[in-house]
Amino acid sequence: MDLGLRDKIVVVTGGSSGIGLAAVRGFLDDGARVAFCARGAERLESVCEELAQVYGADRVLARALTVLDKDAIEVFAEDVAARFGGCDALVTNAGQGRVSTFADTTDADWRAELELKFFSQLYPIQAFEKMLRDSPSGAIVAVNSLLAYQPEPHMVCTSAARAGVQNLLKSLATELAPEIRVNSVLLGLVDSNQWQRRFEARADKSVSRADWYADLARKKAIPLGRLGEAEEAARALVFLASPAASYITGARLEISGGVSRFS
Ligand code: NDP
Numbered sequence: 001m002d003l004g005l006r007d008k009i010v011v012v013t014g015g016s017s018g019i020g021l022a023a024v025r026g027f028l029d030d031g032a033r034v035a036f037c038a039r040g041a042e043r044l045e046s047v048c049e050e051l052a053q054v055y056g057a058d059r060v061l062a063r064a065l066t067v068l069d070k071d072a073i074e075v076f077a078e079d080v081a082a083r084f085g086g087c088d089a090l091v092t093n094a095g096q097g098r099v100s101t102f103a104d105t106t107d108a109d110w111r112a113e114l115e116l117k118f119f120s121q122l123y124p125i126q127a128f129e130k131m132l133r134d135s136p137s138g139a140i141v142a143v144n145s146l147l148a149y150q151p152e153p154h155m156v157c158t159s160a161a162r163a164g165v166q167n168l169l170k171s172l173a174t175e176l177a178p179e180i181r182v183n184s185v186l187l188g189l190v191d192s193n194q195w196q197r198r199f200e201a202r203a204d205k206s207v208s209r210a211d212w213y214a215d216l217a218r219k220k221a222i223p224l225g226r227l228g229e230a231e232e233a234a235r236a237l238v239f240l241a242s243p244a245a246s247y248i249t250g251a252r253l254e255i256s257g258g259v260s261r262f263s
Contacts, residue, residue, distance in 0.1 A: 004243035006031035008137070009084040013037055013067050013124050014094030016044040018192030019143065022234035023091055028055045030238060035061040035080045035087075037073075038094065067094045067120045070127075077127040087131035089241035093143040095120045096194055097158045105157050117161035121168065129180070137243040138180040142169050143233075146186045146254065149262045166252070173250030181249035183240045188256025189220060190228040217257075224257035 010027045014020040015036025027034045028051065038044045041064035048062035061083050065072035080087055098105075098113050105113075121142055132138035148166040151159035166184065173182040189195070191213070199212050207215075217226050233255045239245055240253065254260055 001244060003030055003239065004137070005238070005241075008032045008088040008243075009035070009080070009086055010089045010091065010241060011035045011080060011087055011124070011128060012091045012093060013120065015062070016040065016047050018194065019187075019190060019230045019233045019237070020091070020093040021047060022230035023093065023237045024051065024060075026231070026234045026238040027241070028059060030242070032088075033059045033061075033084050035063070035076070035084065037063045037065050037067070037076055039064065039066050067092075067123055068115065070119075070123050073123045073127045077131070080128075081131060086135060087128050088135040088137055089139040089141070090124060090128045090132060091141045091143070091237050091241055092121050092124050093237070095143075097145070097147075097155055099155055100157065101154055102156045110157050113157040114161050114164075117158070117165050118168070121165055125172070129176070133176075133179040135179075137246065138176075139241045139245070140172070140176070140180060140182045141237050141240045142182070142184040143237070144169070144184045144186055144252075146188050146256055146260050148186060150260060170250055177249060181245070183245070183248055183250070184252045185233065185236050185240070186252055186254045186256065186260070187233060188228065188254070188259040189216065189222065190230060190233045190255070192230050195227065220259060222257040222259045226257065228255060228257055 010032045012020050012024050015024045016038035024034050024036050044062050044064050048060055051060045063076045095116055144166055145162050147159040148162040169182055169184050176182055199209060202212055213227055236253055236255050
C-alpha cells in the first residue's frame with residue numbers, strides 16, 4: 001500500500017534510539033524527509049550521519065535538545081521550516097517511564113514526571129501547530145502507554161500522567177480538527193534502549209538476555225509470548241502519521257501483543 005509519504009516532511013521527537021529511531025527509518029523508507037531530536041548530541045549525530053549516508057543528507061535534519069526546553073523546540077521548528085519548508089506530521093515520542101510506588105515518589109518526582117509527560121506533548125505541538133495546519137495532511141501521532149488505562153502500582157506517577165495525556169489528546173483531536181488529525185498509540189512492552197537499560201541493571205547478572213526477556217514476557221502474561229520490536233511499534237506510527245490514515249482522528253491503537261485487560 002502506498003502511504004502517500006513521498007516528499008512529506010515529518011518530525012519525530014526522541015528519534016535517536018528505540019521506537020523513535022525505527023520510526024525515523026520507516027518514514028525515510030517511505031520517501032519522507034525527516035527531522036528528529038534527542039538530548040544526547042553524540043548518539044544523535046552518529047545516527048544522523050548513518051542515515052544521511054543511506055538516504056541522502058538532504059532528507060535528514062537532527063537537533064540536540066530536550067523537548068522540555070520551549071525555546072529550543074521553537075528554534076527547532078524554525079530550522080525545520082527553513083530547511084524543508086513546512087511540516088506534515090509530528091510524532092511526539094521523546095521520553096521515558098519512571099518506576100516508583102506512591103510511597104517512594106517524592107513531590108519533586110511527581111512534578112518532574114507530570115512535566116515530562118505533558119510538556120513533551122505540549123511544547124512540540126505548540127511549536128509545529130502552524131505548519132501542521134498549513135499542510136494538506138497535518139497529523140500528530142503521540143506515543144503513549146497502556147498505563148493510561150491500566151495503571152501499575154510500581155509506576156504510579158507515570159500511569160497517572162499518561163492517563164491525563166490521553167485525555168488531553170482526545171481534546172486536541174477535536175480542537176485541531178479538521179486541519180490536523182491527532183491519534184495515539186498505547187504501547188505495552190516494546191524492546192528498546194529503555195528495556196536494555198533495565199536488563200543491564202538486573203539483579204542476577206548470570207541471566208542471559210534471551211532468558212530475561214522470555215521471563216519478563218511470561219511474568220507479564222503477554223498473549224503473543226514476547227516483547228514487541230521497535231519496528232513493530234514504528235509501523236503503526238508511520239501509518240497513523242501518513243495520508244493513508246486520512247479519516248482517522250481521536251483514535252488510540254494498542255501495540256502490546258494483546259496484554260491489555262481493559263475493553
Ligand atoms: P529509548 O530510550 O530507546 O528512546 C527514547 C528516545 O527519546 C531517545 O532518542 C532519547 O534520546 C529521547 N529522549 C528522551 N528524553 C528526551 C527529552 N526530554 N527530550 C528529547 N529527547 C528525549 O526508549 P523507547 O524507544 O522505549 O521510548 C520511546 C517512547 O515510548 C518514550 O516516550 C517511552 O516512555 C514510550 N514507551 C515505551 C515503552 C516500551 O516498552 N519501550 C512502553 C511505554 C511507553 P536522549 O536520551 O539522548 O535524549
